[in-house]
Amino acid sequence: MQGPDNMSISPTLMWTLLAAVILVCQARPNTQLDSKTGAGLRSECMGNLMRLSFDKALAVGNQLEVEAINGSQRVLLTPALAAQCGYSMESDPWGNTRIYTSLLGCYVHNTDTTFHVGLKLDMFNPTSPEIISHNVQKTCSYSRWAQREVLCDRNYMESSQRALVPALKCVSLQSSVKGDIWKLTFYTPEPITMVQREAEQAGYGAQTTAQRLVIRSPYQSPETSSEEVAGIPMEVLRVSVYYSAPAGLSVIDLSAACPIGGILFSPEAISWHMPRSLTPVVDSSARITELYLGMNGQRLDQSDLSARGYSLTTREFHIVVDIPVGAPDGYYKSHAPEQQYHVTFSVEPMLEVLWKASNGQETRYKVLFPITTPLMARPPQAYDQTVAESRVFSLLAGTFLQDVELKNITFLSGTFSVEECVKRGFKVLHQDHPNGTRSFSVQLGFDEDVVRRRNPEPLVTLYSLPLTLGFMILPELSPFSLSVELVASLYDVVHPSLSGDCDQEMFDITVAYGNQGSNFETFETRVGSRTLTAENAGQYYFRENATHFAFSVPYSALNTAFEMLTSDSVRARLDVLLWDPTNKWPVGDLSLICYFPLITIQCFPNGSVSAVALKLESVPKLQLDRLRLRDRSCRPLLTSERSVLFSFTVDSCGTSRKVNKCCTNKNYSPRQHVSCYYKVDRSVVVGVGLGPSSTPVAEVGNGQGAVHMTIATDSSYSWSYGPEDFPLPKFLQEPVFVEVSLLSSDPRLELLLQDCWATNSPDRSSVPRWDLIMDTCANPEDLYLTELLPVLSDVRGRLPAHIKRFVIKMFTFTQEEHMLSDQIHIHCDTVICNANDRTDGACKGQCSNAQKSWSQGREFKHECWINKLTHYLLSFTAINICQIEPSAMGKLGPKARPGKRLEMT
Template identity: 25%
Template sequence: TNTSTAMAFNHSLALLLSLWATAGCDFFVEGVLQLECRDRYFMIAVDLAATGDVPRFEAVDGTGTYAITEDYAAKCGYSISILSLLGLVELRASYFSCHTEKTLFQGAGFSFRFNLITTYEGVDAYYALNKTCSSPLPWSPREVTCEVNYMEVSVRSELPCQSGSSDDSSTLGPLYSPSTEVWQVTFQNPYQQLPPMNLSQARQEGYIFDHVHDRIVFRTPYGQPESYHTEVTGVPVEVVHATVFSRQSWVVVMVDLIAACSMDEGSYDSGYMIWGTPEALYPSLGTTQISFGLNGNLVEQAAVVQKGFIMERYNSTVQIGIPYDAEGGYRKSFVSDCLSEFYIFNLYLKQTSVDERHEETVLWFHRTLVTPLLSSPLFTEDQTDVDNGTFSIHLGKVPRDVELTSVQLNGQEFAVPFSDSIAYTLTEVRHSNKSHSYTLKVPLHDPIVIQEFSKENAAMLHKLDINYTLIVKPGDEPYYHTFSVTARMAVSPPSFDVVCTESGIDFKLAYRSFDYLWDFTIGSDRLTPVLAANHGYTMSNDSQSLLLSVPLFTHGYKYKDIGLNGFLGTFSILVRDRETADILTSTTKTCLFNATEFIMCSTNGWMTVVVDLSAVLPSGEMPTRFHLLNNFCVPKAVDGTRVLFSFPLHSCGSTVKLAKENVTYQNKIYLDTSENAVEGFNPPTPHRMTVQCTYPLVGLHRLFSIH
């Protein structure tokens, strides 16, 4: 971890030093959640939300008020923990703390008086918090408390001292005679020889000695010059060994006070926070008794197993394993190079040993254990439903203290929650495991979606790049999580709906979003409005659909089964690859047209005519023979006065007339009647009808390509 990340982490960690358990108050003060007597300490929990700025505390006794600063707390038996992310401040006060008044409440009582100081707009408000406690457990001959900021040891005193504290805090009380000598203390350190000092000097150095309810008390902050560090069965231990003594006449009174605490900071392994302490920090005849829990609550052995905790003894060391998701722990997200997390546990442990004199020593541990930064990857799943035409992306395993603030879709950003004016939806679901998830839905055919055709997959690719912006709360440090999703939709060339009409064929195409991939052609010519106009088609084309009406006898038709009563007309629209011009598919329609008269001028150089010649015949006459300018070109079919001719334009005596923009091929149909056939008459006036086909000059290459 780089330096800036480490500093940010340590700053966050400084605000997360303890957890708390809910309980009732003896009386109501706004913001005070708890005033509770515990086994060996008194606890106050305050709600930050109700007190504005971080509250302060003062200890109160008959001599005045004393601000509980960080240094003063470690010296005098107080521990203040700020859990700003939960909005809480917790004060723990030892029963032997400096300003605790000793009473006879229920035998041996401890009376606590504090001022809670809150600040609103620069104005301080003071609230008095008072509570008298008695220890719920009997005191052992020797008890040691290893708090987070100090060590405290108390031993049973058999000295005939007066109850209550002495007026002179530098003495332990009168001893054996009215004349009291000055008590002194010497610290034993295996690494150096330390000179003795009187108790007044020791107090100035941060040490406290006291005599409370027939117990001698010694307290010291961690890291004092007279303490030393060692290892016991591989576990780091801080030890301070003080001996207080007084020489009175021919009697020397000595009291040995040793505080030894495991300084193991804990380690993380396979989902457990592991913390260890030597099996016997103090002499023990056998196995020490261990009970532990979180947040000041000891847990029964059966519940320990049920909650997933582990306690193992290995090489004279007791190891405690706390599951990372144990109830009572606290989780915090953290942004470094990626989204990370760490877990905080406020371990509370009681260790009891019995020495060779059958004297019991009890150790009480308060330890704040913090895991290293652990990777906390988000879970993203593509749940897209192509059949329903919707992207569906699930973003899961989002910690409860991480909030989604915006979503960027293909570069366009949308604040969360989405407005009702957009076609996208974002649904949040909260889960029981203290996480939540989001499901994003975007229509596949929305304009924001990028669409690309993949020839390799023969599919239309719908692409959506998503950038989630998340914020770790409290604070505003963003974390960006990106995810790209592609939906493949198999595509096929379009097919027209076709209808036969009396005068031609109508084609209709409802456009799909990807139909721009194709070209539509009539033969080899691309279908455009200009082409349609030149060929006499009626065309309507917009973003929704294409309509094309193709009248009979216009360019592109193919005819067959032509007879006197009609014919089959076929028209095709080809679908080509826009890049290669390869024909991919076509829509072809053949319709039966019932027509009594028509002229077909085909582009392959043929003229086909069905005509009723009764209009050119004299009344009552019947034709006996039909032919074109060339007498040998006769009809293919005859029905009375109706005839069918089909012949090449360059045959049967056809004539050609060239104009500026077109060329006309012309021929005549002649009719011979019975009167014309009688010999000896004057030559009759011929009966005839002119038929012709006109073509634009630009198309002549098709007519002459085979000539």
């Protein structure tokens, strides 16, 4: 708990009420007067006080002047005169105002038990010429005067005592009547003597009534002193008053002691300690006969105390009052020291004590003691109530007291008043709650220019709204602020979409804008290896509108890639990539593949031939200027970066001629074959004889057959992997045992492997490609030769002629020392032959001698289909490659780099 030194008390008169903009003693404007009486005012008699109350509806926005009515005169109550004459006023920040008048005040008509109080209130607004006046007249009866009365109000202390004085009217401060007060001696403790006029000029009030002698002193006057009574700091007034009595000159000693401390604070409660025996006023033998607790000058009974959580107890040396922080009779006030939001709680308890001395003399003591807690930090809270799908930021800030106003909001782009924010379409509202607090809400859309946007992921937009709310505390105009950043994310990105088409010469590309900008320069448009810019857009026949942009690229441009060449066309590809340079990721791409007419071979009647060869993407290191025909001396006629032109005659450059035969050269090395057909321009007479043939003739028919490829677990081929076993881990160069079998029980059939190869995609015709078996024999160019295994018997009882087996060493495709793919795919072409008839060249057997010689250097192989054999095309699913290590070496094809393990699926 905090000690008395930390308490905040307002003993001085607060005639200037900032919260209600109520001012006293300000020069009145020269305007018309409108008199009204009693409207909205409440006057109450409270023992030796009269209380006049009016709420904020009457006071807020007005300035107030208070005049005391003294017969036919009006006396303007300045703060000094109010303390001297027994008037006080207090107001909360919302304009609820109370004016207290001591019944022994200077301008109260006093008949000892009946008191007439008159006040005149003038309220005027600086913006209006009209003055609103209220005349208040109140008569109070009070007869329970004790021998001695002490009153401690907000701005003064008052002591009175019953005395035998002449039956004269109340003497005003402006005149002194003979036979009244002569002089006063103050003890500080040194005696200081003043005559009545000197005391009045020093700010003291001294007067007599029909039955009493009254002395009044403002707080912190020079002739008062500070003392501790039972450990409680008190401000003490001691004075001897010399006055004229019927029997002659008399002297009365008066004293008053008012608390200036004795408060203990905790976050939950206020504890007010008063001396149980107030020795400057009563002697230590006096006992308490009455004890009351009230609020704002009004006594409370026990039920009220219990209902509001108050307690009043007496201890050995103290009277203790406990008040909960936030009690209904007090109020909170906002503060902003160093622009940090704090609140205080203020309450004005009233303690009333009646002591009775051993000689029977009674002393009534009443103190109205305003208490304000130390500053309590209340950091404002911001609640992000944004629902991203609504695309509206929603902020709730609070809670504050209702003396806080939102004045402006600062965004990254500047500071705007609340009115300017509303004009921009922002929703800025405040809501007052029944418990006296207030909250503020701000709503604005994601699309406002004060909102920042970025894309943490390609399809996600992160919206952020940094803002600072600028608050003002009224009426002090104390500023403070609350900074917060609202963040929301949405999957709301619509990337540009690309589409394309081709004509005879051009790739035509169209890009539809998404929601990230309608300018082609919003992103980088990469056309092949070049970037589309405003400078080179004309080269691409660029055009645009509000929703799209389009451009065209000749298929022969360097941006394109040639994939395949035929005798009458070229297959070209254009890759278009939309790139976000800020986030460094792609936002759209398109690979458009088209066939364009291209005459690559021209055969002229004079026997000359021209052939065009293009550099295909699959052979990036091909040097076109080093291309030769079969005759190494035949060089290109013309060479460019991507094409060459040969011109030769049909009887030169190693040209071969075949009649009525289909001829195919099949080799891995990139080759282009040129064929010309010439009609022989002469007639030949041929005699034909018909007779029975001894050779059986096959008839064309339909049937079904099945060829199956499996991977064996080891070289015994006893067991094969099933679908549930994949993927299979394999080391590079580890043997892979492949078996191809004919699912038939017909002993007349024999299975041959004609060609087997590996690719890095499921497409049988894709490149790169590595031949494993060529024309029934292992590829002689393979450093790790594929091994064909003889099949003499089978543990599962199948016919050996129906089974072919071979072993390969695992490898991977690479290009420029980088692995192209983590998969390889095995494909095979098979031939099913009549085992009893090997007259056809394709059915000579698996890698016969003639075929061995073919694989060692012949230029052509026979691939004509005959009715004694059947072709089957097989493809095996992928083999996955993982954890490549550059230190190992394995099979290359076209370039391969070994790895640590392979997985087969």
